[in-house]
Amino acid sequence: MRVRWLGIAALVLVGVTTGGSHAAPDRPQIRVDELGFAPGEAKIAYLLAPRALPGASFSVVDRRGRTVLSGTAGTSRGSWNGAYGAVQPLDLSALRAAGTYRVRVGAVVSPPFRVARAASLFVPRVADVVAFFQAQRDGSHVIPGPLHRRPSHLNDRRLTVYDWPRYESPDSDVILGSSLKPLGGPVDLEGGWVDAGDFIKFTHTTAYAEVMLLATRRALGGKAPPGLAAEARYGLRWLEKAWDPVSAVLQLQVGIGSGNKAGTFHGDHDLWRSPERDDHLTGAKDRYLSSRPAFRANAPGRPVPPNLAGRVAASFALAAQLDRSRAELNAAARLFAAAKVRHVTAADVVTALPHAFYPESSWLDDMELAGAELALAGRLLHDPRATGWLRAAEGFARGYLAGGERDTLNLYDTSALAHADLIRAGSHLRPRLLADLRAQLRRGLARAAKDPFGAAARYDDFDAAPHTFGLAATAGLYRELTGDRRYDAFATQQRGWALGANAWGASLMIGVGSAFPRCPQHVVANLAGSLDGRPPLLRGAVVNGPNGKDIFAGGLGGYLPGMRRCPRAGDSSAVFTGHGSRYVDDVRAWQTVEPALDFSAVAALAFALSD
Numbered sequence: 001m002r003v004r005w006l007g008i009a010a011l012v013l014v015g016v017t018t019g020g021s022h023a024a025p026d027r028p029q030i031r032v033d034e035l036g037f038a039p040g041e042a043k044i045a046y047l048l049a050p051r052a053l054p055g056a057s058f059s060v061v062d063r064r065g066r067t068v069l070s071g072t073a074g075t076s077r078g079s080w081n082g083a084y085g086a087v088q089p090l091d092l093s094a095l096r097a098a099g100t101y102r103v104r105v106g107a108v109v110s111p112p113f114r115v116a117r118a119a120s121l122f123v124p125r126v127a128d129v130v131a132f133f134q135a136q137r138d139g140s141h142v143i144p145g146p147l148h149r150r151p152s153h154l155n156d157r158r159l160t161v162y163d164w165p166r167y168e169s170p171d172s173d174v175i176l177g178s179s180l181k182p183l184g185g186p187v188d189l190e191g192g193w194v195d196a197g198d199f200i201k202f203t204h205t206t207a208y209a210e211v212m213l214l215a216t217r218r219a220l221g222g223k224a225p226p227g228l229a230a231e232a233r234y235g236l237r238w239l240e241k242a243w244d245p246v247s248a249v250l251q252l253q254v255g256i257g258s259g260n261k262a263g264t265f266h267g268d269h270d271l272w273r274s275p276e277r278d279d280h281l282t283g284a285k286d287r288y289l290s291s292r293p294a295f296r297a298n299a300p301g302r303p304v305p306p307n308l309a310g311r312v313a314a315s316f317a318l319a320a321q322l323d324r325s326r327a328e329l330n331a332a333a334r335l336f337a338a339a340k341v342r343h344v345t346a347a348d349v350v351t352a353l354p355h356a357f358y359p360e361s362s363w364l365d366d367m368e369l370a371g372a373e374l375a376l377a378g379r380l381l382h383d384p385r386a387t388g389w390l391r392a393a394e395g396f397a398r399g400y401l402a403g404g405e406r407d408t409l410n411l412y413d414t415s416a417l418a419h420a421d422l423i424r425a426g427s428h429l430r431p432r433l434l435a436d437l438r439a440q441l442r443r444g445l446a447r448a449a450k451d452p453f454g455a456a457a458r459y460d461d462f463d464a465a466p467h468t469f470g471l472a473a474t475a476g477l478y479r480e481l482t483g484d485r486r487y488d489a490f491a492t493q494q495r496g497w498a499l500g501a502n503a504w505g506a507s508l509m510i511g512v513g514s515a516f517p518r519c520p521q522h523v524v525a526n527l528a529g530s531l532d533g534r535p536p537l538l539r540g541a542v543v544n545g546p547n548g549k550d551i552f553a554g555g556l557g558g559y560l561p562g563m564r565r566c567p568r569a570g571d572s573s574a575v576f577t578g579h580g581s582r583y584v585d586d587v588r589a590w591q592t593v594e595p596a597l598d599f600s601a602v603a604a605l606a607f608a609l610s611d
Contacts, residue, residue, distance in 0.1 A: 027108075028047060028048065028050070028106075028108045029047075029048040029108070029505060030047055030103050030105060030108055031046045031048055031500060031501045031503070032046075032110045032496070032500060032501055033045075033492075034112070034113055034499055034507050034513025034515065035113065035121060035495075035507070036113040036114030036115055037092075037113070037114075037115055037492065038115075038117065038118040038121060038611070039097075039116075039117070041093075041489075041492045042488070043091070043115075043492075044090065044092065044093075044454070045089070045090040045110060046087050046088065046089055046452075046453055046501060047073050047086075047087070047090055047105055047108075048086075048503065049084065049085075050083060050085055050086070051086055052076040052085070052088065053073060053105075055072060055073075056072065056088070056105055056106075057070065057072055057073075058070070058090050058103055058104060058105045059071075059103070060092060060101050060102070060103055061104060062099050062101055063099065063100050068095065068097070068099075069095050071090065071091060071092075073088040073089070073090055073105070074088055074089040075088065076088050077089065077452045077454075079452070080452055080503050080578045080579065081503075081577065084578070090103060090105075098114075099114070099115055100113070101113060101114075101115065111500065111505070112514070118610055121610075122608070123223055123224075123225055123607070123608075124225070125509070125512065125540075125604075125607045126216060126220065126607050126608055128512075128539050128540030129540045129542075129607075130228050130540065131227075132540035132595070133209075133231045133234075133235070133600070133601075135149060135524065135525075136194050136195075137149065137193060137234065138153050138156070138191060138193065138194050138199070138275065139151065139152065139156065139192065140190065140191070146537065146539075147525065147528040148536075150274075151276060152199075152274075152275035153254075153279060153292065154279055155278075155279050155291050155292070156188070156189050156191070157186075157190040158185070158186035159185055159186055159188075159189055159254065159293070160183075160185040160186060160293065160294065161182070161183045161184050161251075161293075161295065162180040162181060162183060162293045162295060163180070163181040164295060165256070165353060168261055170354070170356060171356050172356075173267070173269075173354050173356070174258045174260065174261050175256065175258065175259065175267070176261055178260065178264055179265070185294065187294050189241055189251060191234070191237060191241070192237075192238030192254075193209070193234075193238070193597055194275070196522075196594055196596040197520065197521045197590065197594045197596075198257075199255060199275050199278070200253065200256070200257065200268050201253065201254040201255065202252070202253050202352050202357075203239065203242050203251060203252055203253065203297065203312065204252075204307070204308060204311070204358055204360075204411075205358070205411065205596070205597050205598055206238060207239060207311040207312045207315050208411050208597075208598050208601065209235065209598055209601035210232065210236060210239060210315040211314050211315055211369070211414070212602050213228065213232040213235065213601055213604060214315065214318035214319060215417060215608075216228065216604045216605045217232055217322060218318070218321065219608040219609055232319075233319075236315060236316075239312055239315055239316070240316075240331070242312070243312060243335055245331065245335070248298075248300065248334075249296050249299070249300055250296065250297045250298060250304045250335070251294055251295070251296050251297065252296055252297040252308070252352070253353055254294050254295075255288075255292045256288060256353070257269050257354075257357065258270060264284070265287060266288065266289055267288065267289075271286075271289070271560070271561075271562075272523060272527075272560040272561060275523070278290055278292075297350050298350075303338060303339060303340030303341075304339050305339075305348055305349060306339040306341055306344060306348065306366065307350070308350060308351075308366075309335050309336065309339030309340075309366075309370070310336075310368075310414075311366045311369065311370070312335055313332040313333075313336040313374070314372075314373045316329070316331045317329065317377045318373050318377075320332060320377040320380075320381070326383075328377075329374070329377050329383065332374055333385065333389075335370075336367075336374060341367065344363060346361055358411065360411075360412045362400075362407075362413060364396045364397075364400040364403065365400050365413055365414045365418050366414055367396040368393050368396035368400055368415065368418040368422060369415075369417060369418035370393075371390065371392045371393025371394075371396060372389075372390075372393045372424075372425050373421060374389035374393075375390040375393060375422075376424060379425065390422075390426065393418075393425070393427070394422070394428075394429055397419070397422055397427070397429055398429070400415055401432060401436060406436075406440075408444060408470055408471055408474060409470030409473055410463055410470045410598070410602065411463070411466065411598040415440075416437060416473070416474040416477060419434075420433075420477040420480070424481075434481065437477070437478050437481075441478065441490065444457075444490065444494070445487075445490055448490065448494075451579075452503075452579075453497055453501060453502050454493045455497045455502065456468065456471050456490075456494055457471070457494075459502075459547070459581045460547070460549070460581040462544060463544060463599075464508075465498055465543060465544055465603075466542070466599045466603075468494045468497055469494070469498060469605075469606040470606070471490075471491070472492075472606040472609075472610070473602060475487035475488065475491035475494075476605075476608075476609025476610065476611070479609075488611070491610070492610075495610065498542075498545070500512075500513050500515065502546070504546065504573050504576045505576075506545075508544075508545045509541070509543075510537055510538050510539055510540065510541045510542075510543070510595070511537055516533065517543050517585050518531060518532055518567075518568070518585055519566035519567075519568075519586055519587045520538060520541065520543055520593045521589060521590040521593055521594040522538055522595055524538070525538040526564050526587050527564065531564060531566055538595065541600055542595060542603045543592065543594060543595050543599065544591065544592055544593070544594060544596075544599065545592060546581040546582060547581065547582065547583075547592050548580060548581060548582070549580055549581060551591050552571075552582055552584070552589075556571075556584065556586055556588040571586070573585070
C-alpha cells in the first residue's frame, strides 16, 4: 500500500520486436513515447544497446510497412547499466503527417506510436484520468464501470472522531495501545475518493487532486471531456463535508493503515478484500474497518494547519471561479482566515496519520495558492476583498521565495500553479514569480541533461511519475503566461519518459501504449480487473514508476490472503535495473506500481497544457 518511507557491423541485430520491459536480456531495444506526438513537437526515441553503434541508421515505417523517414542515431548519451552500455537518441522530429508508426534499427522494431492533433491525443487521456477517479469513488454514488464497483463504506455517514494514535516508531503505521481514544462525533464523511490502491481517505491528497482537476477543467474550457466537471464536483462535495465552518474544524482522514502492535485490531492494510465488504465485517478485530475512525486536523478553537487550509481553500476558490459561486468563495475565505500562519513550526504541518505516509514540511506554497485563487475568484465576482487576498498571497509568495531548497510541482509543492495564478491575478511580483518558474524548469533541465533518457525526475526515489508530469505541466503554465516556447521540447521529453521512452520501455499510465502496468497494487483492480493488460482495466491510473533499488533489498514479500497472483510474478524487467533504480510490475510492488490520486491528477493537468 502507498507509504512514502517506509561499430554497427560488430553487433548483430537479431530479430526482435521490442515490447517493453519483458524483452530478452542484452538485446537492443527501442524506446519511444507510446502515446505519440503532436505534429509540431520535438520527437525523440532512444536506441538502448549493449554498446554504441556509430552511424547506425534508423527508419520510421507506417502501418503498411512503408518507410516515411530515415536518419542516423545520435551519439550515445551514456551507459545505462552493465548490460546496456549505450543510449543513442533517434530524432524523429521531421515526422509530421498524422498516422501510426514504428521505428526500426536493423531488425529491431519499436512499439507503435501515433502522430496526431494535440486534441485527439491528449484530451482523451484526461478522460482516462476521469475514469480512474470514478473507479476511486467511495460511498453510495459509485460508478460501476468496468471493474463493477458497488457502494462501499456507507457507515462513513456516522463516524466517531478519535484522538491521534501513537505509533511504534516515526516511520511506522503500527499503532500502540489496545484501542483508539474517542473524542466525539458522529461526523458524515461518506463519499469522496479513496487515496490509492487501498481504501483510506485523506483531506491532504483529495484537496491536491481537486485543485489539479479544477485547474485542468479551467485550462481546457469547452474542450474538457464529459465527466470532468461532475467528477471534480464529487471530490469537492467530500471536502465540503470535511470542513465545518461553524466549529472551524477540518477533518483530516478516514481509516487507519495498519492495526495495533498487539494484533487485537486490524487496519486497512491488513486485509485484501473488496471495499463493499467492510460495512458488514463483524468482530472486535475488524471494528475499525466496519466503523472506520475519523481524525480531525485541528481541535475546536484551534487554527487549521496551513498546508491543509491552503489547498482546501484553493479548491473552493477554484470552484467559485468556474461556477461563479459566491457561496464557494465565502467557504474558501472562511477556511483561509482560519489557517495558522504565525509562528508555524514543522509540527504545524499536518498531512496524514502517521505523518510518514506523506512527509511534507511546506505550507507557504499552499497558502499562496489559496490567496491567488481567492483573488481571481473575488475579481470575477466583484468582491471587494479581492485586493486583500492578492496582497496576502504575495506575502506568502515572498516567504516561499525566501526559503531554502524547494521542489517542483507535485503533491508536496504547489508553488508552480500558485505562482502562475498569482501572476494571472495581477501581482506586481510577476518578475520574481516567473524567475522562480524558470528556476524550477532549469533544475529539471540540468538533471535531464545528465540522464541517458533525458529524465528530469529522480527515479531512484519516490514520486518519479508525478514529478515528471509536474514539470511538463509547469512548462505549459510558463508558456501560457509568457508565450515563450523555449521549454516545449523539454515538456515533450518528460511526457515521453513517463509514457515509454525510459529504460524499461514502460508506460506509467494504465491503458497507454503496449507496456503499461498489468498488475498494479490496487485492491479493486487486482480482484475485479484483468492481470494481463486486456480489459477490464483501471484505465487512466498513473503509477509511481521506478524507485530506488535498495528499497527492494528484502524482496517483494508474500501475497496477502485473497490477493490474485500476477501471471508474470516477480521482476521480469531486472535486466533494465540501472542508475540506482528498479521497476517491477507486480501486485506486491507498491513501491513502483501503486497508483494514487495525486499521480493521475497532475498528469491530467500536464495533458491539458500540452500543445
